Amino acid sequence: MRSKNSCFDIRIFGNALRRYWPVYPAAAGVYLYDMLTRRGSSWYGIMETADLSLLRSTLSSGSRLIFIAAGVMAMAVYSWLFFQRSxxxxxxxPVRREAQYLSHMAAGFVLLEAAALMALLLFALTGGLRGAAPAGLLRVVAVITLLNVLFFGPASLCAVLTGNILILPAVYAVFAYAAVALEASARWIAQFLVFGLSGQRWLFTILSPVYYLRNAGQADFLLETNWQEVYRGYATSNVLSLAAFRGWPLLLCYGAAGVLFAALGTALIRRRPMENAGNVVALPGLRRLFPWGAALAGALTLGLLTLKQIFRFSGYLNVTGSFSKVMLLLLAMILGAFTGWFGAQGLLRKTLRVFDRSWGGFAVFCAVLCALVLGTELDVTGSEKRLPDAERVASVSVWDTYAGAPATVFEEPENIRSVLEIQRHVLESKELFENAAGMDLSAQGGALSLVYCDENGRTLLSRAYVAPIGAMAWSSAGNAYATDGNAFGSANPVLPELERLMNTPEAIRKRILPRYIAVSPYTIQAGYVYRMEDYVTVEDLQFTAAETWELYNQCVLPDAEEGTVATTRLCPADDPGESRGTFTELFIPFSIGYGDDAMADYIYFMVRPEAARTVAWLVERGFAVTGTVRAEPEPSEIISESVTVVLPGLAGLLEKVYLEYDPAAAGTVGALRWTRSMLEWYSANGEDPFRVYEEAKLFARTYDAEAGEFRQRMEQLRTAGIRLTTGSAGLVQDRGRNTGAWTEDMVGEVFDAIAAGLAAAERNDY
Amino acid sequence: MNMIELKAVTKRFGKATALDALDLTVPQGAVYALIGPNGAGKTTAIRHVTGMLRPDAGEVLLSGEPIFENVPVKERIYCIPDEPWYFPMATTRDMMEFTGRMYPRFDALRYKRLRDAFVLDENRPLRRLSRGQKKQAAFWLALSARPEVLVLDEPVDGLDPVMRRQVWSLIMEDVAEDEMTVLVSSHNLRELEDVCDHVGILQKGRCILEKSVAELQGSTVKVVLALPEGAALPDGLPILHRSEAGRLQTLILRGTEAEAAALLRPAGPVFLETQPLTLEEIFIYELGGVDYAVKELLL
Structure with missing residues (x-):
């Protein structure tokens, strides 16, 4: 086909294929390596058919490889755009520029596709596709094609935007991660500036597909597994083949976006002055925008570094910024903007002498930045003080770290109004909270999380506040945040109200009723009571199902009616002993159904002396303090350096507990302290809770099933897991406490993953 | 008939104006020398003619049609820049095959015939060749493409004297036989003088002079004369440049030899001789008239 006014030139296309083919086997080799390393791996301990396994890995690790390959391919096929001579x-x-551009684009795309297909073919030759369904393989090819379009489109556009081949990968990476980076930065800084802001949903990560597909665990989201089907299929064939692929709408949208970016590149190539080859920014219009973007990136980057490295701010449940801290943050952001602005000027003008002009634009940027930061800090829009209209609130979820999980959902109007009143008091005490710079959240403070929903279940407002309601806050000795007079004084408005709220009939009723299973003699499985002193189990007793039913029906329910059992104490005057981990707790598991239809639930609550019937029943059965206990070591002592290889996320927690935690020395509450300290340990090592979550999922999904080491570790984890998940105050029950930064869905997924892994370990099937 | 026309072409790079309403006309079959001091805009003008750059204002035409993004027009133009570019790893044969596909008038037979003229291993990667050999390969491909317009930017830099003569000979053969138009930019005025029939002088993005060589040489004359003692040059002489060595004066005057002699004869010179100017002298004296004279510096 001869090119006159055509947008495609077969001669250029053929030449590009001949010139840049070496990228193709290289990419094919990397794809193949990835397929081979994931070959035969299981997912949550369940083997999958080859096509399903391949689809899963394509969506997760494969998407990242395709992203990289598309960037490299763009550097190759558009290399002629970056040098004056070429x-x-x-x-x-004698070829139109659009034709040259599109012909090179087509060649690059064909090479990317060929690389993937060649890798698939070679993988098939190694037997990797044995048992794969043809339709499933076609689905994999279609997904690869869409991912190639998704990533090569923007890569092609980036090649038009910049004139420097070394800058192209940077532009491409910025393009790919801009949405999530901007959102994350904005969230963190907003959480620092806005008192109580927390728990907002991630809205824009979907615009960073390489992150979204790989890091947000979207393989699970896109491949929806029906666990009942899994176990049924697994029982008959030992292979999972039933998973519904929900990703077509998303991937088709991504593919369309890729085409759109490619079209934009084609429209811009004609406007791209060829003399700009070698320049950082190739399009004249973008040259004006570049310093602004660089200044923004610099301001956010240095702002985040200041939050993390100087203020040790981890984004959630942290003490928010006092005004002096905000000014320091603003100064850091201005410094970052300065670096970005004049760095960009240097790149544009190819000189270090950039301070002779362009101060005006920088001044405007700083003015806008100051207005935004100070305006947010001073709550110009009133978002900090905004409370939902009580008439619109159908339910409010209240969760405080000391009262424990799960959160209590209030639906009675009077209680909803009480929650609003409590929040009002917290807002009035803002200054006190913000100045609590040295507060140790785990020891002195707690978190009060409030989520208001309307009658359709939509969130009206979500806020979380750090409050001095933790154990140490009850003692005034050397504690500036104590509640007995030093900080709040006797007129502390928050704790009494919160305590009254948490002991309303509605709260107690919800605390003694399992969420999913009706209480009956047939659903109660057993009962377990234990007494802690200074966080150490000093006495425990188990009951049969019949005994527990009797206890529940004849003692707990009447006591609850009187408001004497399952109560919560937050004020020091009520029970100072609880602040030191001294209390009695009753745990009752429930279950219903068999086999595939089985469902489990549990409740646990405190038993205090005023619960007359319940206490009498326990005493009658000989529940009393017996024996002696060893002192439990402090968490800081337990975190030894003997473990050199730590598994990621919660798996790492479990393993460390197994390796170093002495169950004879401490009770399950000790385990809780353990996990909390471990979470802090992860945070101190630069891991935020979301990262821990990602790693936990990654571990659960991708660990090599065939490795002998894995078998051994899974056995160890099983032991540790059983200890922590079946104990009376085990990790599962306190999931909310230890994974406070995670959303409900995230928590559920991680624990499901661990539970599935443990189940597989129990069956000795990996 | 005019082959190439630049009409009021303006091009700016940032705040710098490279071409400032440049007008240029290259007749068909001409060998047109585009000369000027460094930074005058020669390469920028050439890049407009090859279609690489789009003018900010004005028109760049070939046979009356715009060149930029005009595929049929660009098929008639072949350019050899000062440093030719080749695909990485490509051999001369590879480039020949690509050029053959891109230019419809490419003559494979001529490519074979020219193999003797250029002493090159066509299967050797071009990146391994010397600068001069790369230039030879460029001429080999260009002459095989049989363009109607050949655009050359510093064309023979790097070529040895024999090869220079060889190349120019081949080009002039095409000019004579096919009426090929050649637009050449070079600082080697001695060489251009031998081959060019038209000259355009650029200064600060504008064309300050555009004439045929014959016309140019006929309109400026160098006069060497000695006047009697006490005699002075007549008033109103069109002097471009004047120098003295004792009583012997050298004048560069506008006009023909006869006109110069007629103007000077009333002064009664004891010695008078007129000589034609070289291209280099014309370049120097014309630019001297627009403030680009050779500075006599004492260091």
């Missing part, structure tokens, strides 16, 4: 040669050829 650009001059190409521009002098």
């Amino acid at each position: 650009t001059a040669y190409a521009a002098a050829l």
